[in-house]
Structures are given as structure tokens and as C-alpha cells.
Amino acid sequence: MTAVNGLWTTSVGSFGKPPELLKARADHAAGRISDQDLDALERAATERWIRFQEEIGVDILVDGEMYRGDMATYFAEEMAGFEIGGLVRSYGNRYYRKPIAVGGIRRTHPITVDWWKYAQSLTSRPVKGMLTGPYTIADWSFDEHYGSRRDFVLDLARAIHEEAMDLAAAGARFVQIDEPAASARMEELPLVAEAMAIVTDGLEAHAITHICYGDFMRAYPTMLDIPVDQIDLEMTNSNFDLLERFRDIPFTKAIGLGVVDVHSHRIESVDEVVRGIKLALEVLPPDQIFVDPDCGLKTRTVDETEAKMRVVVQAVRQVRDELGIGDELPDGKPTEGRHRGAPVPA
Amino acid sequence: MRYHRPRYLEDDAPASMPPALSRRTIRTTLGALMFATLVGAYPRTPLPGHPFRLRAAYGQLERGEIDAAGFRSVQDDLIRELVAEQEAAGLEPLTDGGIRAEDPLTYVARGLEGFEISGLLRYFDTNTYFRQPRAIAEPRWTRPITVEDWRFAASTTKKAVKQNVIGPYTLGRLSDAGEIAQQRLTLALAEALNHELHALAAAGCPLIQVDEDGATLIGEDREQRALFREAQRILLDGFGSNGTHVSLAITMGNADKAGEDTIFDAPYASYLFDLIAGPDNWRLIARAPGERGIICGVVDARNTALDTKEVLIWAAHYAASTGGRGLARVGLSPSASLEYLPRDRALAKIKVLGEAARLAAMAPSEELAQALDPRAVDIRSAAFGRYAPTARKAAEEAQAAQPAEELA
Numbered sequence: 001m002t003a004v005n006g007l008w009t010t011s012v013g014s015f016g017k018p019p020e021l022l023k024a025r026a027d028h029a030a031g032r033i034s035d036q037d038l039d040a041l042e043r044a045a046t047e048r049w050i051r052f053q054e055e056i057g058v059d060i061l062v063d064g065e066m067y068r069g070d071m072a073t074y075f076a077e078e079m080a081g082f083e084i085g086g087l088v089r090s091y092g093n094r095y096y097r098k099p100i101a102v103g104g105i106r107r108t109h110p111i112t113v114d115w116w117k118y119a120q121s122l123t124s125r126p127v128k129g130m131l132t133g134p135y136t137i138a139d140w141s142f143d144e145h146y147g148s149r150r151d152f153v154l155d156l157a158r159a160i161h162e163e164a165m166d167l168a169a170a171g172a173r174f175v176q177i178d179e180p181a182a183s184a185r186m187e188e189l190p191l192v193a194e195a196m197a198i199v200t201d202g203l204e205a206h207a208i209t210h211i212c213y214g215d216f217m218r219a220y221p222t223m224l225d226i227p228v229d230q231i232d233l234e235m236t237n238s239n240f241d242l243l244e245r246f247r248d249i250p251f252t253k254a255i256g257l258g259v260v261d262v263h264s265h266r267i268e269s270v271d272e273v274v275r276g277i278k279l280a281l282e283v284l285p286p287d288q289i290f291v292d293p294d295c296g297l298k299t300r301t302v303d304e305t306e307a308k309m310r311v312v313v314q315a316v317r318q319v320r321d322e323l324g325i326g327d328e329l330p331d332g333k334p335t336e337g338r339h340r341g342a343p344v345p346a
Numbered sequence: 347m348r349y350h351r352p353r354y355l356e357d358d359a360p361a362s363m364p365p366a367l368s369r370r371t372i373r374t375t376l377g378a379l380m381f382a383t384l385v386g387a388y389p390r391t392p393l394p395g396h397p398f399r400l401r402a403a404y405g406q407l408e409r410g411e412i413d414a415a416g417f418r419s420v421q422d423d424l425i426r427e428l429v430a431e432q433e434a435a436g437l438e439p440l441t442d443g444g445i446r447a448e449d450p451l452t453y454v455a456r457g458l459e460g461f462e463i464s465g466l467l468r469y470f471d472t473n474t475y476f477r478q479p480r481a482i483a484e485p486r487w488t489r490p491i492t493v494e495d496w497r498f499a500a501s502t503t504k505k506a507v508k509q510n511v512i513g514p515y516t517l518g519r520l521s522d523a524g525e526i527a528q529q530r531l532t533l534a535l536a537e538a539l540n541h542e543l544h545a546l547a548a549a550g551c552p553l554i555q556v557d558e559d560g561a562t563l564i565g566e567d568r569e570q571r572a573l574f575r576e577a578q579r580i581l582l583d584g585f586g587s588n589g590t591h592v593s594l595a596i597t598m599g600n601a602d603k604a605g606e607d608t609i610f611d612a613p614y615a616s617y618l619f620d621l622i623a624g625p626d627n628w629r630l631i632a633r634a635p636g637e638r639g640i641i642c643g644v645v646d647a648r649n650t651a652l653d654t655k656e657v658l659i660w661a662a663h664y665a666a667s668t669g670g671r672g673l674a675r676v677g678l679s680p681s682a683s684l685e686y687l688p689r690d691r692a693l694a695k696i697k698v699l700g701e702a703a704r705l706a707a708m709a710p711s712e713e714l715a716q717a718l719d720p721r722a723v724d725i726r727s728a729a730f731g732r733y734a735p736t737a738r739k740a741a742e743e744a745q746a747a748q749p750a751e752e753l754a
Contacts, residue, residue, distance in 0.1 A: 098688065
């Protein structure tokens with residue numbers, strides 16, 4: 001029996017969509033194919049990604065979000081109180097339809113539960129429930145109704161809480177609530193935490209939040225006040241700089257360690273990824289580390305997505321073998337880390 | 347109140363006045379007292395129901411189906427369209443919408459020597475990202491970067507066209523300085539970009555806007571304040587009397603904590619301030635030297651709700667009242683790049699902007715009175731750029747609007 005388990009492999013949520021699905025989504029938007037035709041292709045692509053993750057040996061799987069476009073807009077489309085606006089650019093040649101709050105926001109039906117059940121039915125390994133957090137949905141929407149960011153965020157928190165509870169009731173042991181916008185405004189980190197407390201209240205699952213592309217140096221350690229069991233961070237893009245801070249101010253939760261850049265066509269070498277994992281092991285024990293790409297891989301092609309995921313798994317395997325670390329999974333219950341916030345200065 | 351023609355549109359404007367919009371193209375085309383202009387960028391997305399040719403062209407370029415010239419011609423067509431759209435809304439000076447730049451930092455950094463382009467970073471608190479430039483040597487200017495872009499946009503209209511250039515402080519602050527200290531990088535950038543400004547002036551560009559959103563990060567840090575001042579002095583070396591109007595734009599938040607001594611130290615002719623994300627920038631406007639122009643960024647560039655023209659006019663007149671400035675030295679603009687909005691909303695906003703500038707310049711008249719809603723201007727809406735009646739007032743207004751027989 002291995003003494004220590006850890007370095008569990010997973011991914012942040014989205015994978016590249018196969019070309020036939022991209023075409024089908026465009027055809028569906030233009031009214032050339034039916035809902036049923038699109039749904040069949042989305043299910044086929046989901047199954048393909050579940051099989052791929054099993055084949056390469058990922059520990060905690062995702063459904064790849066074959067049925068989603070933008071991560072905020074997807075939820076807004078399904079909730080009462082939103083209209084979907086026109087395209088806006090996020091970077092380069094990437095655009096998304098930005099939601100507009102035009103009334104009080106509320107959930108009218110489960111949004112992701114059927115997709116989670118479908119993905120979980122395809123595998124015996126755990127599949128993560130994937131949600132977008134209330135702060136990010138609000139921040140990435142226009143507001144023509146509330147006039148108060150807090151009111152907007154907290155209404156969304158109540159809606160996302162209902163969805164999270166339904167996922168857990170369906171059997172999800174890991175639920176990720178993405179908050180990529182959380183590190184954009186330091187003064188609003190308490191609001192992020194307040195909203196997340198609503199989302200995770202009574203949630204009997206391992207709760208994760210994902211944060212990326214912000215000013216981590218300023219957001220740390222306040223980000224630890226967000227009541228989740230694990231914080232998933234983009235680390236490669238920021239050269240693993242944040243790890244140094246953990247020497248002075250310990251990271252109090254499990255970490256999702258981003259080890260490959262999702263915005264580069266280049267495929268990292270196994271050695272590069274091993275170096276990143278070993279940097280983390282200097283400041284955190286293996287059972288506090290989950291290993292994944294920096295962010296969702298939806299901007300990559302299928303081939304690039306596969307290649308990057310293979311490198312992640314191979315690197316983890318190499319480090320586990322070298323250091324004698326096991327791969328037995330955590331039970332997916334809430335941990336003490338959920339309410340372990342930023343250390344109080346002495 | 348008496349209205350008069352802008353002093354700096356006159357040929358006999360005193361030499362002490364800032365180099366004016368008047369001295370070149372604008373004097374012959376800008377007939378109004380007030381003006382309205384974009385901060386810079388405009389949505390490159392199409393209006394609803396129209397094909398998205400630029401996005402398709404990116405894909406075609408990547409797949410080798412079109413060459414660089416073919417791609418540029420698609421950009422050219424879009425710039426013609428956007429310039430015409432601004433012109434029709436009554437804006438001037440116009441911009442090319444920032445169409446050629448993937449983002450304002452990277453575009454200039456790629457044009458200089460001494461940078462490589464690194465990872466993706468969020469631009470301030472937006473959901474828009476840029477690739478971070480990383481200094482690998484002290485940056486050097488070797489060729490014009492934006493001059494041909496300006497020439498093309500200017501060739502598409504008889505109106506004046508301005509050119510945006512990222513400022514040295516912001517580029518230095520948001521870049522990875524690598525082995526170079528931030529101070530050295532910033533001052534080297536100031537020197538490099540001074541060449542760019544002179545190249546634009548030599549090409550006949552009548553108005554250059556230096557974008558320094560990084561000024562919102564200075565706060566009370568003495569070293570950063572000094573660095574900002576020094577960088578602007580180097581950047582503007584040789585300007586002030588050469589006939590080119592150089593403006594400083596600060597969006598994305600409050601810059602007032604940097605102090606007026608920092609912001610107004612360099613001899614910029616005018617200043618554009620974001621007054622939505624940075625309402626405390628009104629403090630700077632109140633302290634701005636009266637001979638400097640002020641452009642009020644009061645159209646909310648980051649929300650779709652339409653702005654009321656009354657608030658815009660109020661802002662223009664308030665800015666005009668500070669320091670004895672007068673309306674002749676005041677303009678209106680969005681609070682930031684309009685690229686944060688869908689195209690149809692951006693278009694609706696620039697129509698309000700153009701109309702507000704037209705009305706602000708009018709002498710008091712029956713038409714002006716009828717065009718404005720006096721209830722729309724209060725302290726809150728002035729600060730937040732939006733009129734929203736209280737629930738009680740809204741109910742009263744709704745009741746008042748009902749036919750008398752329904753009230754019986």
C-alpha cells in the first residue's frame with residue numbers, strides 16, 4: 001500500500017470541439033439542422049472525450065462541454081432575467097455573445113444535470129460537475145436591471161446554489177464553480193467569497209473554484225477566504241510565480257495546478273511539466289495537489305487538446321513513480337480546507 | 347450664457363494656447379462649438395444580420411487561403427465602414443476603430459525592437475485580454491508603427507482623424523520588464539515613442555492621443571508619480587509649438603490619487619478622462635489648468651444601457667465652467683473603448699454622443715428646451731452617467747402618463 005496519494009490528474013472543463021461539431025453548431029445557429037441532430041453530435045463528441053480521458057488515465061474526468069459556447073452566456077441563456085446581446089471580442093479573433101440582465105435573475109430548471117448524468121453513465125471514474133460562478137456571470141454580463149453589483153451577484157449565487165445542490169443530489173462528488181473574474185478587482189474579493197458561501201452552503205461534494213489570468217500576487221492570500229475545498233489556478237502562464245508566496249503564507253486548501261499553457265499551439269514537453277509539478281511539491285504535499293492545464297482547452301484543436309492532456313498525465317505518472325505517490329482518489333466530501341481562509345498575520 | 351466660436355479655432359488664437367485642433371484640418375471641417383469623439387477602438391463585429399467578414403478573413407489568413415494583402419483589404423473595408431459610421435453620428439475627430447491592432451500594447455510592442463510577446467493577461471478589470479510584451483533588450487524605435495494606419499483612415503474622409511498611441515508608462519507598467527528595471531524600460535519607451543509621435547506629426551496627423559490607462563495604478567506612490575512625469579516629458583519633447591494637438595487619455599478608473607501635479611505636468615493640449623469607472627476624475631478636471639482642453643468620458647462604454655443626453659450636456663457645461671475653460675475647450679466621448687459593447691449598442695451610443703455635442707453647443711432656444719428632460723440631471727446620474735427614477739417617482743410618472751379616464 002502506498003503511504004501517500006496525490007497529484008490527481010483532471011482538466012479545467014472544456015475541450016476542443018471536433019470540426020464536425022463546430023460546423024453543426026454553425027448550421028444549427030443558421031437553422032439548417034434540427035435540435036435533435038445537434039444533440040446527437042454533442043453526445044457523440046462527449047462520449048469520445050470520456051473514452052479518451054479513460055484511455056490515457058485521467059483521474060477525475062470532465063464532459064468537455066461539447067454543448068456549451070461561452071461559459072457565462074451558456075448559463076444566462078437558461079435562466080430567467082437575461083437577454084443575450086451581440087458579439088463582443090475577448091482577445092485576438094475570439095468573440096462571445098454577452099448576456100444582458102433585464103430582470104430579476106432566477107433558475108427555472110436544472111441546467112447541467114442531465115449532461116452530467118449522461119457523461120457519468122459512460123464511465124466508472126468520477127466526472128466533475130461544471131458550473132460558472134455567480135461573480136463571473138455577473139461581471140461578464142451587462143446590467144440593465146439591478147444597478148447594484150452585489151444584488152446582481154447574490155441573485156445569481158442563489159441560482160447557482162440550486163444547480164450545485166442538484167448535481168450533488170445526482171451523485172457528483174466533485175463540483176467546480178469557475179470564477180475566472182475573481183482576481184480582476186481586489187476590492188470585490190469579499191463579494192466573491194460571500195457569493196460562494198451561498199453556492200456551497202450545505203454542498204456535500206468536493207467544491208472547487210477556478211481562477212485565471214488576473215493579478216494573483218495581489219489576490220493572494222485573500223482568495224483563500226473563498227469557501228471551497230480547492231482553488232484551481234493558471235500557473236504556467238504566470239511562470240509559477242505565486243508558489244514562492246506559499247513559503248511565507250501557506251496555501252490552506254487543495255490546489256489545482258495549471259501545468260500547460262492553453263493559449264499556445266506549442267505542446268509542452270513532459271520534462272517541462274515535471275519541473276512545474278516539482279516546483280509545487282517544494283511548497284505543498286502531494287495530497288494537496290491536483291494537476292491540470294492552465295484553463296479550459298476549448299480554444300485548442302482536438303489534436304492539440306489530446307497532446308496537452310497526454311503530456312499532463314505522462315508527467316504526473318513519472319513524478320508519482322519517482323516519488324512513490326499513489327493515485328487513490330479522495331472521497332469527494334467537504335474538507336476542512338473549505339472554511340480555512342487566509343492565515344491571520346501574527 | 348453667451349456662446350461663442352471656439353477660441354482655438356480662430357486664426358488669431360494667442361500663441362500661449364495649446365496647439366489647437368484648428369491649425370490643420372479640423373478648422374475647415376469642424377463647424378460646431380462642441381465636439382464628440384471616440385476614445386479609440388470601436389467594435390469590429392458586424393451589425394446584426396450582416397456577415398462577419400473580418401473574423402472569416404482571420405481564419406482564411408491562418409489557413410493560407412488569402413495573403414496579407416487580401417487580409418488588409420478586408421480591414422480597409424471595415425475601417426471605411428466604421429469611419430463613415432462615426433461621421434454620420436456627428437463625431438469628429440474620427441478614428442480607425444483600432445481595427446489593425448490585436449490589442450493596443452502588443453501592436454506597438456511588435457513594432458519596436460527589444461520585445462518578445464508572452465502570455466495572456468487580463469486588461470485591467472475587463473474580460474478582454476492582451477498578450478504581455480516582455481522586454482529582452484532596451485526598446486528602440488526603428489520605423490513608424492502607426493503612420494500608415496493613420497494615413498489610410500485619413501484618406502477615407504474629409505473630417506479630421508486622430509491616431510491613438512499607447513503611452514510609455516502604461517506599456518512599461520503592463521509589460522514584463524525582464525532583466526530591465528521598470529523605470530529604465532519606461533523611459534526608453536518614452537524616447538522610442540517620441541519618435542513615433544514625431545513621425546505622425548510629420549505625416550500631417552493633426553491630433554495624437556496618448557493612452558495612459560496605467561495612470562490609474564499610480565496612486566500615492568512617489569516613485570511612480572515621478573516616473574510618470576518624466577516619461578511624459580520625454581514623450582512630448584519637441585511638441586507644444588509644432589501645430590500638432592497631443593491629448594492624454596486616461597480610462598479604466600480613477601487617476602486622481604496620482605495628483606494634479608503628476609497628471610498635468612507635461613504640456614498636453616487636452617485630457618480625456620473616464621468619468622464612469624473613474625468618477626473621482628472630476629476632481630482632476632476641477633483642478634485642470636483652464637487653458638487645457640477637457641474631453642469628458644461620460645458615455646458608459648461598458649454597459650449597454652443607453653445614456654441620457656442631458657447628463658452628457660451637463661457634464662460638458664460643468665467641465666466648461668472649471669478654471670474658466672469655456673465650452674470651446676470641452677469635448678464629449680465614451681468612458682473607454684467602445685469595443686466592450688456589441689456593435690448595435692455602440693452605434694446607438696455614438697448617436698447619443700453626437701446629438702449631445704450638437705445640443706451642448708446650441709444657444710438656449712426652444713429647440714434645446716424641447717430636446718432635454720430637466721429631471722434627468724442629478725448628482726447621482728452625473729456621477730454614474732445614468733438617469734433612473736426612484737421607484738416612487740417612476741410610479742408617479744407612470745400614473746401621470748395614464749389617460750384621465752383610467753384614473754377615475
